[in-house]
Amino acid sequence: xxxxxxxxxxxxxxxxxxxxxxxxxxxxxxxxxxxxxxxxxxxxxxxxxxxxxxxxxxxxxxxxxxxxxxxxxxxxxxxxxxxxxxxxxxxxxxxxxxxxxxxxxxxxxxxxxxxxxxxxxxxxxxxxxxxxxxxxxxxxxxxxxxxxxxxxxxxxxxxxxxxxxxxxxxxxxxxxxxxxxxxxxxxxxxxxxxxxxxxxxxxxxxxxxxxxxxxxxxxxxxxxxxxxxxxxxxxxxxxxxxxxxxxxxxxxxxxxxxxxxxxxxxxxxxxxxxxxxxxxxxxxxxxxxxxxxxxxxxxxxxxxxxxxxxxxxxxxxxxxxxxxxxxxxxxxxxxxxxxxxxxxxxxxxxxxxxxxxxxxxxxxxxxxxxxxxxxxxxxxxxxxxxxxxxxxxxxxxxxxxxxxxxxxxxxxxxxxxxxxxxxxxxxxxxxxxxxxxxxxxxxxxxxxxxxxxxxxxxxxxxxxxxxxxxxxxxxxxxxxxxxxxxxxxxxxxxxxxxxxxxxxxxxxxxxxxxxxxxxxxxxxxxxxxxxxxxxxxxxxxxxxxxxxxxxxxxxxxxxxxxxxxxxxxxxxxxxxxxxxxxxxxxxxxxxxxxxxxxx
Numbered sequence: 145x146x147x148x149x150x151x152x153x154x155x156x157x158x159x160x161x162x163x164x165x166x167x168x169x170x171x172x173x174x175x176x177x178x179x180x181x182x183x184x185x186x187x188x189x190x191x192x193x194x195x196x197x198x199x200x201x202x203x204x205x206x207x208x209x210x211x212x213x214x215x216x217x218x219x220x221x222x223x224x225x226x227x228x229x230x231x232x233x234x235x236x237x238x239x240x241x242x243x244x245x246x247x248x249x250x251x252x253x254x255x256x257x258x259x260x261x262x263x264x265x266x267x268x269x270x271x272x273x274x275x276x277x278x279x280x281x282x283x284x285x286x287x288x289x290x291x292x293x294x295x296x297x298x299x300x301x302x303x304x305x306x307x308x309x310x311x312x313x314x315x316x317x318x319x320x321x322x323x324x325x326x327x328x329x330x331x332x333x334x335x336x337x338x339x340x341x342x343x344x345x346x347x348x349x350x351x352x353x354x355x356x357x358x359x360x361x362x363x364x365x366x367x368x369x370x371x372x373x374x375x376x377x378x379x380x381x382x383x384x385x386x387x388x389x390x391x392x393x394x395x396x397x398x399x400x401x402x403x404x405x406x407x408x409x410x411x412x413x414x415x416x417x418x419x420x421x422x423x424x425x426x427x428x429x430x431x432x433x434x435x436x437x438x439x440x441x442x443x444x445x446x447x448x449x450x451x452x453x454x455x456x457x458x459x460x461x462x463x464x465x466x467x468x469x470x471x472x473x474x475x476x477x478x479x480x481x482x483x484x485x486x487x488x489x490x491x492x493x494x495x496x497x498x499x500x501x502x503x504x505x506x507x508x509x510x511x512x513x514x515x516x517x518x519x520x521x522x523x524x525x526x527x528x529x530x531x532x533x534x535x536x537x538x539x540x541x542x543x544x545x546x547x548x549x550x551x552x553x554x555x556x557x558x559x560x561x562x563x564x565x566x567x568x569x570x571x572x573x574x575x576x577x578x579x580x581x582x583x584x585x586x587x588x589x590x591x592x593x594x595x596x597x598x599x600x601x602x603x604x605x606x607x608x609x610x611x612x613x614x615x616x617x618x619x620x621x622x623x624x625x626x627x628x629x630x631x632x633x634x635x636x637x638x639x640x641x642x643x644x645x646x647x648x649x650x651x652x653x654x655x656x657x658x659x660x661x662x663x664x665x666x667x668x669x670x671x672x673x674x675x676x677x678x679x680x681x682x683x684x685x686x687x688x689x690x691x692x693x694x695x696x697x698x699x700x701x702x703x704x705x706x707x708x709x710x711x712x713x714x715x716x717x718x719x720x721x722x723x724x725x726x727x728x729x730x731x732x733x734x735x736x737x738x739x740x741x742x743x
Contacts, residue, residue: 145420145421145422145446146418146419146420146440146442146444146446147387147388147389147419147420147421147733148387148388148389149175149385149386149387149388149410149416149417149419149442150385150386150387150388150391150407150408150409150410151383151384151385151407151408151409151410151414151416152174152383152384152385152386152394152405152406152407152408153381153382153383153405153406153408154168154174154381154382154383154384154398154403154404154405155379155380155381155403155404155405156379156380156381156401156402156403156404157378157379157380158375158378158379158380160401160402160403161370161373161380163401164401164403165366165369165370165736167397167401168397168736169366169736169737169738170737171393171394171397172735172736172737173386173387173390173393173394173735174384174385174386174394174735174736175384175385175386175416175417175733175734175735175736176369176372176382176383176384176736177383177384177385178368178369178372178373179372179373179374179381179382179383180371180372180373180374181372182367182368182369182370182371182372183371184367184371186367187364187367187368187371190360190363190364190367191364193360193363194357194360194361194363194364196221196225197221197353197356197357197360198357198360199225199228200220200221200224200225200228200353200357201350201353201354201356201357203224203227203228203343204224204343204346204347204349204350204353205350205354207343207344207347207350217349217352217353217355217356218356220346220349220352220353221353221356223346224343224346224353227339227342227343227346230339231336231339231340231343234332234335234336234339235336237332238329238332238333238336241325241328241329241332242329244318244325245322245325245326245329247315247318248318248322248325249322250273250291250292250294250297250299251271251291251292251299251301251315251322252291252292252322253321253322253323254321254322255321256317256318256319256320256321259317260317262303266305267303267304267305268303268304268305268306268307268308269301269302269303270301270302270303270308270310270314270317271299271300271301271302271314271315271316271317272288272299272300272301272302272310272312272313272314272315273297273298273299273312273313273315274297274298274299274300274310274312275296275297275298275312276293276295276296276297276298277296279298280310280311280312282302282308282310283304283308283309283310285304285305285306285308286302286303286304286308286310287302287303287304288300288301288302288310289301289302289303299315358738358739361739362738362739365736365738365739369382369736381404384736385410385414385416385417385733386735387419387733391407394407395407410442415442415731416442416731417442417730417731417732417733417734418439418440418441418442418730418731418732418733419733420439420446420448422446422448422449426448426449426452427491427494428452428491428492428494428495428497428498429448429449429451429452429455429491429495430448430491431491431492431494431495432451432452432455432495432713433448433451434491436713436717438717438728438730439728439730439731439732440726440727440728440730441726441727441728441729441730442730442731444725444726444727444729444730445569445570445573445724445725445726447716447720447721447724447726450562450565450716450720451716452495452498454558454562454715454716454720455499455712455713455716456498456499456502457502457558458658458708458711458712458715458716459499459502459503459708459712460499460502460503460505460506460507461506461551461555461658461659461661461662462658462661462662462665462704462707462708462711462712463503463662463665463701463704463705463707463708464503464506464507464510464512464662464663464665464666464704465503465507465512465513465514465515465665465666465669465704466503466504466505466506466507466508466512466513467507467512467513467514468503468507468514468697468700468701468704469500469501469502469503469504469505469506469507470500470504471701472496472499472500472503473497473500473501473504476493476496476497476500477497479493479496480493480497508525508528508529509528509529509530509533509534510529510530510533510534510547510551511525511526511529511534511542512666513525514669514673514697515666515668515669515670515672515673515697516673518534518542519540519542532550533547533550533551533554534547535547535548535549535550548659548663549602551659551662552601552602552656552659553598553602553604555655555656555658555659556594556597556598556601556602556652556655556656557594558655558658559594559651559652559654559655559719560590560591560594560652562655562715562719562720563590563648563651563652563719563720563723564587564590564591565720566720566721566723566724566725567583567584567586567587567590567723567724568583568587569724570583570724570725571583571584571587577632578628578631578632579628579632580628581624581625581627581628581631582624582625582628582629582632582634582637583628584624584628585621585622585623585624585625585626585627585628586621586625586648586723587621588617588620588621588624589618589621589622589625589645589648590621590648590652590723592614592617592618592621593618593645593648593649593652594652595614596614596615596618596649597649597652597653599614601653601656618645622641622642622645625637625641625644626638626641629641651719651722651723654715654719655715655719657711657715658711658715661704661707661711665700665703665704665707668696668699668700668703669696669697669700671696672692672693672695672696672697672700673693673696675692675696676688676689676690676692676693676696677689677693
């Protein structure tokens with residue numbers, strides 16, 4: 145549920161400003177909107193300090209924890225930054241040395257000082273890279289000595305008594321020999337190892353640095369709110385939004401501290417933040433929403449429950465393998481045990497529990513466990529399969545094409561149900577407005593187009609009488625949409641109506657990706673099984689076969705997970721949300737508080 149917001153304007157004297165902000169920060173209920181752009185030298189210095197500390201924190205977090213050094217926090221951060229600079233300089237030096245080594249290696253070991261000595265004595269000596277094909281002639285009086293050659297290049301030393309030039313790439317003389325370059329490379333690498341060891345020495349103090357970074361972030365946040373307040377004579381004020389059910393807390397604090405305040409309802413011109421509060425059973429979806437960093441707009445629908453339900457269904461179809469589901473479930477339960485005290489990890493783990501269970505159920509119904517043919521599964525699993533979803537045509541006989549057709553039918557049915565829920569929800573919300581006609585028309589179009597999709601893709605006709613009036617029914621739905629657009633004066637929608645009908649058709653078709661990705665996953669699993677064990681799984685189970693199976697199924701699981709991210713998330717955030725009118729353009733509710741506090 146999207147929590148109702150109200151507007152707050154809070155006024156205090158300049159003398160009260162610091163105490164007011166600290167009290168307001170402790171309340172943790174006001175999402176502050178700056179009256180003016182926060183700026184100033186103090187704020188700039190705080191931001192720079194935050195970046196300084198955050199960089200030190202990132203460096204230490206990348207290393208395993210050791211025993212604490214017990215050093216002063218400020219000294220610790222400064223020491224880490226010295227090491228950061230030192231490491232950067234050493235890496236740049238190493239890069240330059242290795243580049244020089246690569247450039248000079250073809251010319252072998254020589255002392256550049258001896259060549260310089262020849263030059264001082266009146267000789268001209270140069271290094272060249274000559275092409276093997278169409279090698280240029282050396283000028284008269286110039287001696288060319290081949291040093292080495294590669295596939296297409298000859299590396300040479302050219303010497304003459306007079307200044308000369310060969311039409312080829314001249315290589316600049318190095319300032320040190322190859323052996324000296326290699327010596328300095330080794331020395332630099334050793335210095336980098338020592339620097340890394342010094343970093344590791346401070347790794348155990350990363351918790352202390354995290355605390356410093358948190359305090360620095362709090363300092364920046366405080367100054368941004370302070371510098372963003374408006375000022376009138378001896379008074380200063382701020383504006384923001386707060387959950388309506390926490391108004392009493394603000395009012396009590398205002399009376400206790402002598403603040404002036406005004407509470408207002410949110411108007412149509414406002415852009416309040418979105419705060420979601422859902423029942424416990426819906427809370428796992430927060431992990432997915434946080435992962436893709438989206439939140440519905442304040443005036444949009446909260447589709448969290450539907451997102452959870454359909455994402456779990458999509459996950460099951462895309463992964464499609466009950467064996468993989470069992471693996472996910474086992475790993476998730478292990479994670480629940482290991483991270484039982486980590487509250488932040490629980491929504492994600494709970495989401496995996498739901499999706500793993502859905503995958504096991506789907507794999508059981510379709511007889512899919514690690515890509516093993518249904519006839520090779522244990523008898524108890526064969527009995528649990530669904531004949532419609534497996535394409536069973538007789539005892540011990542299954543028709544793969546029939547099963548594919550049936551699964552596609554289910555996918556298209558999921559599509560029409562999913563999209564219909566979006567429009568039905570909007571009809572209920574807009575029932576007293578002509579805008580409800582728009583969604584009613586699209587609901588009509590969606591079901592009409594669904595019958596067309598079934599006939600075109602699967603050659604399935606639900607009702608014979610519908611077949612002759614499919615196109616007129618789509619037209620009727622479009623006319624209802626047009627009437628709603630005219631009544632709501634949304635004339636631009638009339639121009640794009642034809643394209644929108646086509647888009648509606650494409651949206652239904654796009655749900656076939658649930659079948660396609662799942663079928664691809666099954667095909668990959670079966671291919672690796674055959675590669676490892678042969679036809680009908682009659683091969684010997686050797687170490688090589690075990691390695692092939694492990695690598696193949698691991699790859700398949702990774703690809704399936706990527707498929708969920710690309711397709712499962714998309715169907716919720718694009719296809720469904722487009723029909724529901726959810727643009728995911730909301731602003732996260734971020735109350736003024738310390739970063740170390742939890743909402």
